[in-house]
Amino acid sequence: xxxxxxxxxxxxxxxHTGWTRAHWEAVADGLLAAVGRHxxxxxxxxxxxxxxxxxxxxxxxxxxxxxxxxxLAALRVAGAGGDDPHGVLKRYAEGLAAGTRTPTTERxxxxxxxxxxxxxxxxxxxxxxxxxxxxxxRLTRPWLWDGLDERTREQVRAWLAPALHHTPVDNNWxxxxxxxxxxxxxxxxxxxxxxxRALDRGLAKIEQWYLGNGWYTDGRxxxxxxxxxxxxxxxxxxxxxxxxDPRLRDTYGPxxxxxxxxxxxxxxxDGAPVHQGRSLAYRFAAAGPLWAGALSGHTPLxxxxxxxxxxxxxxxxxxxxxxxxxxxxxxxxxxPYPPMVQEYSGPASPYWASKGFLxxxxxxxxxxxxxxxxxGPAEREDAVxxxxxxxxxxxxTAADGLVRLxxxxxxxxxxxxxxxxxxxxxxxAHSTATGPxxxxxxxxxxxxxxxxxxxxxxxxxxxxxxxxxxASAHRPRIGGVExxxxxxTSVLLASGAEEVHVHLVTGADPGTExxxxxxxxxxxxVRAGSxxxxxxxxxxxxxxxxxxxxxxxxxxxxxxGTHRLADGTAFxxxxxxxxxxxxxxxxxxxxxxxxxxxAGPATRPFPAPRVIVDGCQVQVHWPDGTGHEALLAxxxxxxxxxx
Numbered sequence: 001x002x003x004x005x006x007x008x009x010x011x012x013x014x015x016h017t018g019w020t021r022a023h024w025e026a027v028a029d030g031l032l033a034a035v036g037r038h039x040x041x042x043x044x045x046x047x048x049x050x051x052x053x054x055x056x057x058x059x060x061x062x063x064x065x066x067x068x069x070x071x072l073a074a075l076r077v078a079g080a081g082g083d084d085p086h087g088v089l090k091r092y093a094e095g096l097a098a099g100t101r102t103p104t105t106e107r108x109x110x111x112x113x114x115x116x117x118x119x120x121x122x123x124x125x126x127x128x129x130x131x132x133x134x135x136x137x138r139l140t141r142p143w144l145w146d147g148l149d150e151r152t153r154e155q156v157r158a159w160l161a162p163a164l165h166h167t168p169v170d171n172n173w174x175x176x177x178x179x180x181x182x183x184x185x186x187x188x189x190x191x192x193x194x195x196x197r198a199l200d201r202g203l204a205k206i207e208q209w210y211l212g213n214g215w216y217t218d219g220r221x222x223x224x225x226x227x228x229x230x231x232x233x234x235x236x237x238x239x240x241x242x243x244x245d246p247r248l249r250d251t252y253g254p255x256x257x258x259x260x261x262x263x264x265x266x267x268x269x270d271g272a273p274v275h276q277g278r279s280l281a282y283r284f285a286a287a288g289p290l291w292a293g294a295l296s297g298h299t300p301l302x303x304x305x306x307x308x309x310x311x312x313x314x315x316x317x318x319x320x321x322x323x324x325x326x327x328x329x330x331x332x333x334x335x336p337y338p339p340m341v342q343e344y345s346g347p348a349s350p351y352w353a354s355k356g357f358l359x360x361x362x363x364x365x366x367x368x369x370x371x372x373x374x375x376g377p378a379e380r381e382d383a384v385x386x387x388x389x390x391x392x393x394x395x396x397t398a399a400d401g402l403v404r405l406x407x408x409x410x411x412x413x414x415x416x417x418x419x420x421x422x423x424x425x426x427x428x429a430h431s432t433a434t435g436p437x438x439x440x441x442x443x444x445x446x447x448x449x450x451x452x453x454x455x456x457x458x459x460x461x462x463x464x465x466x467x468x469x470x471a472s473a474h475r476p477r478i479g480g481v482e483x484x485x486x487x488x489t490s491v492l493l494a495s496g497a498e499e500v501h502v503h504l505v506t507g508a509d510p511g512t513e514x515x516x517x518x519x520x521x522x523x524x525x526v527r528a529g530s531x532x533x534x535x536x537x538x539x540x541x542x543x544x545x546x547x548x549x550x551x552x553x554x555x556x557x558x559x560x561g562t563h564r565l566a567d568g569t570a571f572x573x574x575x576x577x578x579x580x581x582x583x584x585x586x587x588x589x590x591x592x593x594x595x596x597x598x599a600g601p602a603t604r605p606f607p608a609p610r611v612i613v614d615g616c617q618v619q620v621h622w623p624d625g626t627g628h629e630a631l632l633a634x635x636x637x638x639x640x641x642x643x
């Protein structure tokens with residue numbers, strides 16, 4: 001852990017994490033001090049070291065470093081009522097003046113301009129950063145904006161204004177010009193109404209993606225991920241609070257509360273958010289919507305549970321190695337992990353994690369800071385909860401604190417084309433303790449094999465979720481080409497720590513090889529073993545104990561084995577997963593059934609459920625006396641709970 005000076009733990013107020021508001025303030029101060037050492041003259045650009053996968057260029061990366069850490073500084077100072085003992089706002093004010101001093105062309109920049117920010121254009125990274133700057137200026141208005149001279153204010157307006165007119169990416173990006181518009185309208189710099197129009201247009205745009213019960217899809221038909229919380233909910237709710245508009249509060253507040261009812265279940269007992277979706281290097285930004293619920297008063301969570309989940313997430317990453325030896329956030333989950341990094345990310349991208357500090361806007365005497373921590377949902381009881389809009393089933397076990405997200409609805413595929421599967425979206429499941437495999441052998445996947453290649457899942461057609469189940473269908477592809485006439489219909493049944501996966505393959509040639517893989521576990525002392533009855537891998541966890549992943553063939557599979565992952569996962573360089581293989585029969589239904597589990601050391605021995613297969617009907621009898629009956633047909637599933 002880097003040298004952030006933390007106060008003593010308080011296990012009376014915070015029996016689960018030991019952390020209090022003082023710890024949040026200390027981490028914020030440590031992050032700001034670390035990035036400050038990399039500020040360019042004038043503080044307009046913060047040029048962080050590290051790899052640069054970003055397609056936007058070094059100057060854009062420097063602006064990103066300024067904007068995203070400015071948001072952190074704003075939350076820290078505004079939350080302290082303007083108290084700024086380290087003088088961070090003064091430095092960001094200097095950078096604001098320097099970065100906006102002269103609107104420039106890219107040629108001007110190449111000719112030696114060393115401080116001006118890149119201009120905002122269509123779908124430019126500068127538009128994203130303009131939103132963070134605008135929000136930070138709103139939060140710190142009494143201490144920063146109101147003290148600027150007229151010339152600097154005009155410079156800032158001139159740099160921000162193009163965001164109102166240029167075209168964003170057609171997803172959560174519509175909220176970026178909206179946030180710029182909200183700021184300019186608030187400070188009286190909306191002479192022609194374009195700021196208000198950008199705000200109204202952005203809020204109207206996201207309505208087309210709202211599916212109800214708190215869930216938005218991120219532009220693409222079925223792109224569900226953490227952007228629901230740290231973008232679609234956070235910006236409108238924060239704007240509603242800053243503007244004082246009761247209409248907006250009454251629209252977005254209840255949506256956030258509905259979202260949090262399911263979202264709160266996706267945090268493990270160790271504080272980990274579910275490892276799913278893009279931009280995961282933002283890490284504890286996952287705490288942002290939790291704080292937004294408390295900030296707006298629209299949350300199903302008790303104050304002590306809110307802080308427990310948020311502090312758990314922050315501590316999980318700080319203790320887990322997310323900061324390097326210089327105190328900088330890296331492009332990864334714990335340490336750097338290039339396979340999970342998107343092409344738009346640069347060294348400063350992880351500082352959208354600043355959104356996780358939203359809770360500092362709540363005063364120290366607010367119940368969210370003074371209440372005793374309460375356990376999160378995953379710690380209280382075993383639960384299997386359907387989330388119909390994204391097509392997810394959230395499965396948690398109190399004994400080991402693990403949370404599993406079974407995915408039968410999110411694929412991040414565009415509407416007008418089919419892209420290669422993304423490991424961060426297309427897997428059958430994701431969890432708080434595992435990350436996907438980036439390689440030739442995917443984890444949590446069922447596919448058909450031809451010429452050594454395994455089929456991709458492609459666009460997912462949800463077939464529903466319910467009490468302990470979720471189902472979907474897809475047309476498998478190899479090399480971007482659909483297998484003619486082939487459909488895979490899948491249903492997941494779950495109870496306790498147990499899972500039963502059922503796949504019906506129709507239209508495939510007899511003898512076609514199929515493969516089903518399980519959870520990829522990473523850590524120390526990775527062990528792997530298999531026989532004809534099961535395959536299992538396990539690894540030691542950083543906090544102690546072993547994490548195990550097992551698969552048992554029930555129907556259709558003829559062999560069980562394990563596979564070592566050369567590149568590991570985001571959870572460690574040494575990783576392995578279990579794999580089952582089989583083939584489509586010459587006659588009768590091609591039904592494949594596997595029992596699976598991901599478990600810590602405190603759970604029951606594997607296997608547990610009793611499974612009976614009759615044609616295309618599957619009966620599962622769980623250890624607690626309950627059961628499921630599932631009947632599969634091509635592209636259709638009927639599931640009934642029994643017992």
